Amino acid sequence: MTTYYSKDHEWISVDGDTATIGITGYAQEQLGDVVFVELPEVGKVLTKGDEAAVVESVKAASEVYAAVGGDVVEANDALVDEPAKVNDDPEGAAWFIKVKLADAGELEGLMDAAAYKSYVDTL
Amino acid sequence: MAEPDVPGDLKRTPLYDLHIELGARMVPFAGYEMPVQYPSGIMNEHLHTRAEAGLFDVSHMGQAILHGPDHETTARALEALVPSNMLELSRGKQRYTVLLNGEGGIVDDLMVTRPLSEERDGQLLLVVNASRKDVDYPLIEAGLPENVRLEILEDKALIAVQGPSAVEVVAAHAPVAADLAFMSGDFMEFDGIACHIARAGYTGEDGVEMSVPAGAAEPIARALLADERVKPIGLGARDSLRLEAGLCLYGHDLDETTSPVEGAITFAMQKRRREEGGFPGAERIQAELRDGPGRLRVGLKLEGRAPAREGAEIRLPNGPTVGTVTSGGFAPSLGAPIAMGYVAAEHAAVGTKLNLVVRGKDLPAEVVDMPFVPNRYYRKPKTT
16 A cells, blocks of 8 residues: 655555545644535546545635546545544544546656655745 | 735734744734634634633734814714714723715724723724724824824734633733723723723623733733633634624625625614714615615524635525625534625525525525624623
């Protein structure tokens, strides 16, 4: 299993042809207290760059764009009932969706953990 | 007014260094670098203010004094610009009012205090919005008679302490504050420092707003924060607190097109002024009082969990657009989204079902009474 990171502060953990996607610790910190999460329906086909989910904090709404394309095979509905989980465990229990990767080649432009860390340090 | 977004152009309040020390996230706001939140986050800050006490740096707001030969002269000069009764404002009392343009639109909302002491007869203390200082001051000055002048206070900071424990905390340093009635104020000493303290605020809670010398702002803030009941609160929670309290934010819920009648703040217009007029835009405002306004500011409670933000369209359940959300977000004290906005007057009744359009979806909502969270302003016990 390999974990990739996007410049939009998503993590993409790949196991075979399934990618689990969530937002990073840095992203949740920037957002502040998450009060609402909207996830795509299972079966939805996401193209890279599509709006995949919505996260709202007390202050503002943010879109989560699909860092990679694929069919949504699972959505973490627990987040809808308990949005604060995104603040508590963003890179673990608070994953957003699992997708069946359309094109593994899309992973190539993403960062590894070390590169993402250096990227965040520049912000 | 354009708000600069280049950090180099931003002003800082006397509490800037303290905000940084406290770990604040600073953002540009109305030309100032202001704390939007501290490390504990907006939700905790909000709930802490309602449970104990929060300290807010509101030094970016404009403080000024109108000076005239006697109260009647100064009050009449201000009454020419605002629709409130300033003439019969008692010594030591504070009043919320609005500056109006010739069309009866709101140029700014502000607080006016008549000093308690007789030596200050003829003075009125003003607090205006930071983003409107450059508009308000010339407008006020242009409207003043020769014997009344506007003094802009550049050397004062403004600190609000809000919440059920706020007055007790402040009174430990300024005992006179404990005796203030709601919406009244006086000059007094805080640990020996000359301040003006008013029992007022913008959160729906009991509390005070303290006008203090800029140089003393930091020691005063530190003295207050030394009490464990007091936590620093940023603009994020200030916004969610005032929204729950049903209070307007200028530039969002009020602007130069909205009248006090449309804005549902007619409590700021006392009987004599409503009847006599004599303020800018009186013709429109008196007509709206008589016939009802075309649109009205209402509170909206959403059924689901998704918040509706400023700018969201308000529709009837069968489709037609009837208004726009002007403030909206998640209400931490209610655990649910709330909003306020303007709707055509015929759809403004409490209980009316409306849809708020968010990301192309209709979110069901209902018109509700404001405040959303009952206010807890101080009521002096009646002496028997």
